[in-house]
Amino acid sequence: ETGVTQTPRHLVMGMTNKKSLKCEQHLGHNAMYWYKQSAKKPLELMFVYNFKEQTENNSVPSRFSPECPNSSHLFLHLHTLQPEDSALYLCASSQTYGRQGADGYTFGSGTRLTVV
Amino acid sequence: GEDVEQSLFLSVREGDSSVINCTYTDSSSTYLYWYKQEPGAGLQLLTYIFSNMDMKQDQRLTVLLNKKDKHLSLRIADTQTGDSAIYFCAHNRYGGSQGNLIFGKGTKLSVKP
Numbered sequence: 001e002t003g004v005t006q007t008p009r010h011l012v013m014g015m016t017n018k019k020s021l022k023c024e025q026h027l028g029h030n031a032m033y034w035y036k037q038s039a040k041k042p043l044e045l046m047f048v049y050n051f052k053e054q055t056e057n058n059s060v061p062s063r064f065s066p067e068c069p070n071s072s073h074l075f076l077h078l079h080t081l082q083p084e085d086s087a088l089y090l091c092a093s094s095q096t097y098g099r100q101g102a103d104g105y106t107f108g109s110g111t112r113l114t115v116v
Numbered sequence: 117g118e119d120v121e122q123s124l125f126l127s128v129r130e131g132d133s134s135v136i137n138c139t140y141t142d143s144s145s146t147y148l149y150w151y152k153q154e155p156g157a158g159l160q161l162l163t164y165i166f167s168n169m170d171m172k173q174d175q176r177l178t179v180l181l182n183k184k185d186k187h188l189s190l191r192i193a194d195t196q197t198g199d200s201a202i203y204f205c206a207h208n209r210y211g212g213s214q215g216n217l218i219f220g221k222g223t224k225l226s227v228k229p
Contacts, residue, residue, distance in 0.1 A: 004158075042221045043204070090158050100208040100217055102166070104149045107158035 003027065006091050006108035014116055015081060021111045023074040023091030031097035032074040033105065034066060038087040049074060050097035081115045088112050120220035122205055127226045134192040136223045138205030141186060145207035148181060150190045153202045153222070162203070163190075192225075200227045 004025045013019050023032065034046040048056035049068040063085075065077040074091055092105040120140045128134045140148070146167045151159040165172045165179045165188070172179045178191040188207075192199055202222040209218050 006158075043219045092159075094217075098216055100147060102147060102164050104147070104151075104161050104164060104206065104208075105159075105217055107151075107160070109156075109158045112156070 004091055004093055004106050004108035006089075006111050008111060009109065010112045010114075012114045012116060013078065013081065015083070017081075018077070018079040020078065021076040021089055021091075021113075023076075023108055025072055025091075025093040025106070025108075027093060027106060029093035029095055029106070030071050031094045032068060032071070033092040033094075034074065034076055035090040035092065036087050037090055037110070043090075047076075048097060055097055078113075081113075083115050086113055086115045119209075119218045120205055120207065122203075122220040122223045124221065125224050125226070127228065128195050130195060130197055130227055130229050132195055134190075134195045134199065134225055134227075136190045136192075136203050136205075136225065138188040138190075138220055139186055140188065140205070140207050140218075140220075142207060142209050142218070143183070143186060145209060147208045148179075148188050149206040149217075150177075150179065150188075151204040151206060151219075153204065155201075159204060195225075195227050197227045197229060200225055 007022045031050045036044045046060045047066045052068050063080050067075040088110045090110045091108040094105045122138045149164045150162045152162045153159045165181050176193045180189045202224050204222045205220040206217050
């Protein structure tokens with residue numbers, strides 16, 4: 001597979017559940033990102049990893065826990081979420097954080113999360 | 117104000133030209149981008165322009181950059197129903213928070229047959 005792949009595409013979870021979102025890229029990129037997209041805030045940056053190290057955490061609640069075991073994989077672990085966390089969660093990657101050129105970011109198709 | 121501003125909605129008839137406008141605040145940006153998001157999908161890079169260019173044309177797409185006014189536009193010629201989507205303007209920025217690609221809120225383009 002090429003590009004950025006996100007699984008699952010859709011997820012419905014209860015507020016007491018624990019689930020994980022997965023993102024994988026085969027582009028040889030070194031930076032990966034999690035975004036939240038909702039009607040209230042169209043594109044909200046959550047976390048940034050560069051060479052597996054977290055470089056940004058934009059005041060995200062601790063019920064969201066990212067993990068980046070290597071430059072190709074990124075996870076978002078979810079637990080005790082609230083209904084307002086329902087959104088489209090997008091993963092993106094780029095060559096290197098801090099040096100965006102013509103390629104910009106490459107996005108996955110997203111995981112549509114519904115918290116009930 | 118916002119780093120990148122776009123109008124939220126645009127409606128055109130099939131076959132007409134669409135012009136989506138964007139203003140930004142960071143004059144040090146070297147690349148400016150247009151992304152397209154179709155329903156239920158992620159963002160797809162449509163085109164980009166380097167900051168030393170005024171115009172870039174790619175088939176039906178024309179990007180105009182006015183660096184003095186920090187204004188970017190995307191013109192879609194002969195708009196089709198398949199062009200219905202949300203279009204995001206973005207620019208690169210070094211340092212600071214929010215990552216180094218700054219996005220606008222997106223313009224929803226509706227194409228009526």
